[in-house]
Amino acid sequence: MTGFVLNANIYDFGADAGAWRAPGTHALDNLTESFWRGVARTAEDGGLDGIFLADSPGLSANPAIRPGRMVEPLSTLAVVLSETTRLGVIATVSTSANDPVELAERLLEYNLLSRGRFGWNVVTGVPQLSLQDFNLSEAPERADRYARATEFLDVYQAYVAAVRTGQGLSYEGALFNYALDAGAIRSGGRVASFAREITPLIVQAGGSEQGRRLAAGSADAVFAAETVFEVARRNRLELHSMAREAGRPAPVVLPGVHLVIGSTDEEAEARFQLVNQLGPKDYVLRRFASLLDVDPARLDLEAPASNLEQIAGSTERGSAGFRKSITVYGVANSLTIGQLVRHFSGFGHQFFVGTPERFADVVEQWYRGGAADGFNLLFDANPIGLREFVDHVVPVLRRRGLVSAEPSHVPFARRLKEIAR
């Protein structure tokens, strides 16, 4: 068994906006049980560690442009767990769209029913279209979102402690107040006894300074967005240092990689072009501009990427982590804005198009070089990208001693907490 971790981020049809039109894909695939059972079986048999579902509580994009993140993660991942015996799952749930005690009850029940194979990816956002649904008159500032998330997690941890000890919950904070005696705690019996053995993995993905502080103070694992090796290595060291200062184990750091695999570089590039060109016209450019809060018409594609820092707008909108990682990549590699838009490719994670061997080189450098404990993989199209990965990349990673021939049967949440150090 190695300490290396590979999770698949199944972004419904895939990370590419054109993925729903990829050959062999049907528009309702992601709404079927068989799709998720197939994904689960492929991932477990293929030696991956977990399946991750990103999410927001409402529509964050027009599905006519890019369908995805439709199904509710906890419900969907129950199918994945039912199909498998070893594979872990990580579900995204927003602290801005739930009550902390009510959510804690659900997550501890999930913890039991998954037999310790469950992680909660803590996100803070509510999409613009859903603000009113969640009592918000306007989008909260990042600082306010993270203040709520920090207190939300404090309540969650206090509730878990109350369940584990069989005592009541007393919490007084700026946003939440609870005074529950032991009889009012609704998670009892086997849920409570199992929570004394294993609790859900806490995962965090924020790349802003507030997000990093939240991660260091509470997360067992971090989904990172760094795209440059040296920056990623430094980020991991800093997260470890911040966690230790907070008296916590250093979290497992898992950068995202958006990848397209082919048996040759030319084949991979052809595949990228095939799926990418199925997306809406100018979609990637408009999304790139949206991330930087800039008018697409102001982007000179021939200009150096270093110019972006001068023209970019507010950092309050969109992901600070993606924005930072993508601009750093452009500068570090002396790209033009046009070249960077292609690298961005609609997402913002490290983007790889090429052969299994070349990808294994990247993996090996980042893992052995201290920039990552593993990766969170986003395939251009699902399930074909996942199948190709386990068929062609995992064997290479096994030969290099990164992926074990005999996968671990330690429950996913416990295993990742043990890797955290």
Next chain:
Amino acid sequence: MSTRTILDLSGDLLEALTETLAQGGERAAELGRALDRLPVAAFAVGFGTPEHQVRDRSIFAGFLLAATRSSKVIIRADVARQHPINLARTVSTLSALHGKRIGLGASEGTEVHGWFAPPTPGARPSAAGYLRLVSALWDSWPLDAIAGDTEAGRYVDAHRIVRVSEPAYPGIGGPLTLPTDQTEKPPLVLLWEEGDRDDDGSGVDLLLTASGSDVRSGARIAYSAGDVGLVLGLSDLASLTTWTPSPQAGTAEVPTTIRAALGLGRSGRVARTEHAVFLDTGNAAQV
């Protein structure tokens, strides 16, 4: 006389079922097969739970549905604590993934003033109103709005994705993140006690009223409507897996969907007003 039985799973029985499902593998599969064989229209989850212990049962339902092939499940909503958007989304997801085998229920007269619904002049939240809101949210994205035209690149008719409104919860309107089949919505079930009817129950599929007259096997049909009866009080796995219906009950053929199992016809729209949210698909902010 009830011929379509809904068996409630609560208390120690629910605990035992959770424990068995948590074991996964063959134990969970064996339980699933046993439940699929039972001659019942559906299982209810949490209706026998005391009000101060009511909590969301969608997690349990997700694992139960994944372990069964034909069993139908009606979960009791935690109407005071679970945000209707989240629950509507969850139940729609489970319905899509599991062949329309899930329904949603609540008890009228229970506490409904949740964190998600601040006091609003003129708004009178109720359990029935909560269920109606969930159903209206299922109208926010009709399944048949999906075009799925891979050649033309037209995934959905976005103008049919709408924000809806329900007077009892004026601030909540969606849209949800996924489409729902308008003709096969998860059925809504409401339990009514005598004297606490502050809502006409419109939009609800089954209004079950207290009966409590038919006692057998240590369980009782506590609520009924027409030929549908809800049995409360089963206490352990043995009483569940050996449960037998009354002689009048006859369900030789297992219906595919929960609406058919409960003798319900097609569902329809309940949203009273709505407006499209994607009017300008070229707007970058909507990307």
